[in-house]
Amino acid sequence: MYLTADTIDDLLNKVYRRLLRKRGAGDIVPTKGTNTEIYGALLLLKNPRARLSQSERKNTVFSCLGEFLWYLSGSNKLDFIQYYIKSYSEFSDDNETIFGAYGPRLFGSDKAPNQVQNVIETLRASSTSRRAAIQLYHGEDLAQNLEKRRKDLPCTCTLQFTVRDHQLHAMVMMRSNDAFMGLPHDIFAFTMLQELIARSLGVEVGQYKHAVGSLHLYATDIQSVLDYLDEGYQERVLMPHMPAEDPWPTVAKVLEAERMVRQGKQPELDQLPSYWADLARLLQVYRYSRKGARQADREKLADIKAQMTTDVYDLHIAKRQRQAPMPVPSTPLLFDGAALDARQPASADSNKR
Structure with a gap:
């Protein structure tokens, strides 16, 4: 499957409609629950700065930004990312760290090199190089998982960056991608990284390609996807350009x-x-x-x-x-002579996350 779009919302609309059409015929039941799967997908986002959904359902800039900064910090600490995304606690083996955290794998640790810096130096030395690749999913990850069942392994296998016609293009390969929860976050983080590297090299941002082995939609998210689609197509909004300097x-x-x-x-x-x-x-x-x-x-x-x-x-x-x-007032609110319970939300939207 090959889908192309100008913005993240245009891309999500196409992905979700294609997955919904496969319901039943494309269903599988892995460890995390029944889902509809498309095996072998390539998504092209023509303008990577159009990375923010403008929908009521998926405008998750705060969790996207928090997760991206967690990556940039090089941290694998649970308390950092759980501040933005509470469900990360489900993926910690020790309630303190995330085994598959991208930060140390991207930016280095005592046991790993700074792969992002290596990419930048590689492309500075040879702008046409095809070696500027980052590996996030390692062979030892699978071996360790066989010895001790890990709650989290990287879903991203590799990121490759190439400079062509003074533009930095990015291509990411995912072994597995949750289309509703994970895909918008991954595209946000990786296109932000793409722009950071482009600024480091003094080139423009090119296209972003996102290749996925198993692109899937969980049955529990189908109603949320239908609600998202019911909103219709969104306004096309781009994030501003990053400053043209060493970031x-x-x-x-x-x-x-x-x-x-x-x-x-x-x-x-x-x-x-x-x-x-x-x-x-x-x-x-x-x-x-x-x-x-x-x-x-x-x-x-x-x-x-x-x-x-x-x-x-x-x-x-x-x-x-x-x-x-x-805040809950200490005394009841009066409306037309009747006391209203101040603890009740003003609308059904009030408790929506």
């Missing part, structure tokens, strides 16, 4: 800002380029709209939105503003 010194500052926000501290964002400062502000929006946030923090959301230098993220911020938990 890595700024990335280190963004990671420090992320750590501070996650710990409830206030980072200094004035020294960050507007592109990166806006992403750090999104982290603040997420912090101040989480369950248990103080009323004083919730009231900061409008101010943060006003500080953004682009309206690209307005839809995502507005959704968090609607979902921000309301």
Whole structure:
């Protein structure tokens, strides 16, 4: 199967419709539950900066950004990523780390090289090189899994980067990909990495190709997919261009800002380029709209939105503003003489994640 689209929403629409047509005939029952599978898929995203879904159902910029920064940090710690995606706890063998975490595999550890830096140096030395590849799924992963059942192995096998006509193209090979939960996150993270490497090389961002062995949709997500499709086609929105400079010194500052926000501290964002400062502000929006946030923090959301230098993220911020938990008043609210239970959500949308 080969599908091509200009934006992530256009691509998801095509993927989901194709998977729904295969229901029944393409069903398998692996360890994680019944799903409909397309075996052997190649997806082409023509504009990798159109990586953010604009739908109500899939505009998951906060979890996508959090997961990407987890990768960039080189961390395998569960508490970091669980702050953004609670379900990661299901994939930890020791309740502290994630065995298949991409960060150490991409950016190195005591036992592994910095593969991202090696790719950059390879393409700097020879822009037409075909050796600029990263391997995330290793042979020893499967061997270790046979000895001790691992809860998480990398779904991504390789990433390859090539420069052609002054553009950096990326091709990612996945052994397995959950089309509803995983695919939007993977495309976000890998196209962001593609743009980081392009900026490191001083070239433009080319096309993004995503090849998958088993592209599947779980039966438990079918209704969510139908709801997504019912929204119709979305506005075509692109993230701004990353600044045309060496990004890595700024990335280190963004990671420090992320750590501070996650710990409830206030980072200094004035020294960050507007592109990166806006992403750090999104982290603040997420912090101040989480369950248990103080009323004083919730009231900061409008101010943060006003500080953004682009309206690209307005839809995502507005959704968090609607979902921000309301404080429970000490006395009942009165409406037309009747007491209302302040603990009830204002609408069915209030508890939606």
